Amino acid sequence: MGIISLFVAAVFTNNFILVQTLGICPFLGVSKKTESALGMGVAVTFVMVLASAITYAIFKWVLVTLDIAFMQTIVFIFVIAALVQMLEMVLKKVSPSLYSSLGVYLPLITTNCAILGVAVANLALASLLEAILNGLFCGIGFTLAIFLMSGIREKLDKVNVPKCFKGFPITLITACFMAMAFGVFA
Amino acid sequence: MMICFQDINWTTFGITVGIMIGIAVLLGVLIMVISRFFHVEKDARIDEIVNNLPKANCGACGYPGCEGFAKALIDGKANVDDCKVSKKENKTEIANILGQSFSGGEETVAVVACNGGNDCKDKYAYQGYGNCLNQEMLAGGRKACPVGCMGAGSCVDACPNVAIDVKGGVAVVDPDLCISCGICINTCPKKIIKRIPKSAKIYVACSTECKGKDVISVCKNGCISCGICERTCQHDAIHLVNNVPVVDYSKCTGCKECMVKCPKKVIKER
Numbered sequence: 152m153g154i155i156s157l158f159v160a161a162v163f164t165n166n167f168i169l170v171q172t173l174g175i176c177p178f179l180g181v182s183k184k185t186e187s188a189l190g191m192g193v194a195v196t197f198v199m200v201l202a203s204a205i206t207y208a209i210f211k212w213v214l215v216t217l218d219i220a221f222m223q224t225i226v227f228i229f230v231i232a233a234l235v236q237m238l239e240m241v242l243k244k245v246s247p248s249l250y251s252s253l254g255v256y257l258p259l260i261t262t263n264c265a266i267l268g269v270a271v272a273n274l275a276l277a278s279l280l281e282a283i284l285n286g287l288f289c290g291i292g293f294t295l296a297i298f299l300m301s302g303i304r305e306k307l308d309k310v311n312v313p314k315c316f317k318g319f320p321i322t323l324i325t326a327c328f329m330a331m332a333f334g335v336f337a
Numbered sequence: 338m339m340i341c342f343q344d345i346n347w348t349t350f351g352i353t354v355g356i357m358i359g360i361a362v363l364l365g366v367l368i369m370v371i372s373r374f375f376h377v378e379k380d381a382r383i384d385e386i387v388n389n390l391p392k393a394n395c396g397a398c399g400y401p402g403c404e405g406f407a408k409a410l411i412d413g414k415a416n417v418d419d420c421k422v423s424k425k426e427n428k429t430e431i432a433n434i435l436g437q438s439f440s441g442g443e444e445t446v447a448v449v450a451c452n453g454g455n456d457c458k459d460k461y462a463y464q465g466y467g468n469c470l471n472q473e474m475l476a477g478g479r480k481a482c483p484v485g486c487m488g489a490g491s492c493v494d495a496c497p498n499v500a501i502d503v504k505g506g507v508a509v510v511d512p513d514l515c516i517s518c519g520i521c522i523n524t525c526p527k528k529i530i531k532r533i534p535k536s537a538k539i540y541v542a543c544s545t546e547c548k549g550k551d552v553i554s555v556c557k558n559g560c561i562s563c564g565i566c567e568r569t570c571q572h573d574a575i576h577l578v579n580n581v582p583v584v585d586y587s588k589c590t591g592c593k594e595c596m597v598k599c600p601k602k603v604i605k606e607r
Binding site for chain 2: 218219244310
């Protein structure tokens with residue numbers, strides 16, 4: 152698969168949030184402000200790239216070689232959780248500014264299904280490089296979706312919404328329309 | 338499908354368990370090593386200071402929570418007095434930890450300096466979305482009085498400790514629940530929520546600087562600047578400034594003479 156088709160698939164036609172309905176929790180939870188939505192997007196992209204590399208390597212060179220590929224889900228969760236934990240500690244020391252800007256979002260995505268989703272989806276790919284690129288593109292797709300959502304929600308805050316739709320219901324309806332819009336790509 | 342004991346492939350079982358244990362041990366050791374190498378020294382004073390802060394995490398100081406404020410204190414970016422919520426003895430304690438001297442600001446409480454409510458006329462009927470902040474955008478709110486409480490509850494929404502309630506069209510602060518953080522003071526579009534000492538016995542519940550005649554035309558409970566309070570006070574503690582009485586709490590003895598004499602009952606007991 153060419154890199155361009157990989158990009159288009161990850162960002163538009165197979166967008167993780169809006170088409171595959173993975174990672175809905177941060178999508179609805181952290182999309183109130185554009186700033187925090189972008190922070191979350193960057194954090195997710197970061198972890199996705201790292202997790203793609205590590206899990207793909209472990210799957211191809213450990214699990215497949217030993218013929219225990221059925222353990223993939225457990226091993227992936229395990230590795231990703233530990234990875235994020237380590238990453239947090241390293242960031243705290245090496246780059247306090249990046250640490251404080253990613254802040255609470257980093258531990259939030261430890262066991263996010265979007266991250267695990269990327270790890271599992273990567274298994275169909277041919278090489279480690281493609282897996283890493285796929286992780287990056289999926290992260291970009293995630294950031295795009297959460298960024299668009301936060302923009303819409305900031306506007307929604309100022310609009311007179313009927314009382315029964317105020318807050319969460321209108322957000323879900325918005326997400327539904329966005330998913331339909333992204334469905335056009337597929 | 339029934340799985341019997343004999344069906345278990347012991348080699349696969351062994352490899353699986355072995356690999357899982359191997360990965361677990363490897364990751365555990367890695368995390369331990371990293372936490373040793375990348376250990377960040379945390380200032381021990383942060384915890385001590387946080388213990389002396391109210392832990393309300395109200396954010397009124399402008400920092401993310403009490404721990405953020407404690408960090409800012411240690412970095413010298415913030416002042417002990419920036420936290421309006423903590424008690425005097427705690428502030429002194431924090432100042433001791435930081436090696437500063439703390440002269441001590443007085444504990445304060447918020448009051449809404451408006452008495453109008455439903456007795457204050459409306460300019461127009463507001464039929465729209467939201468609270469005072471939204472109303473304010475439309476010709477400065479619906480009240481005819483330029484500093485009248487609209488009673489639409491921006492302060493109620495902003496208060497982190499549910500200390501404010503709208504009663505009879507005017508917001509009222511519950512002094513027992515008020516943590517004196519000052520968020521409502523900054524939120525109110527009319528700027529009529531004031532900070533007074535906790536020991537104060539009385540307060541002036543009107544903010545209008547208009548002339549008496551103009552006040553009577555819009556509000557039954559407004560201060561008409563008659564000056565009776567100023568003449569009544571034997572302690573020189575209350576004066577008309579810009580047509581509205583201002584209490585000097587350092588001189589006020591709490592005799593409540595002015596409160597009794599006020600014809601509009603603008604001076605109220607706290």
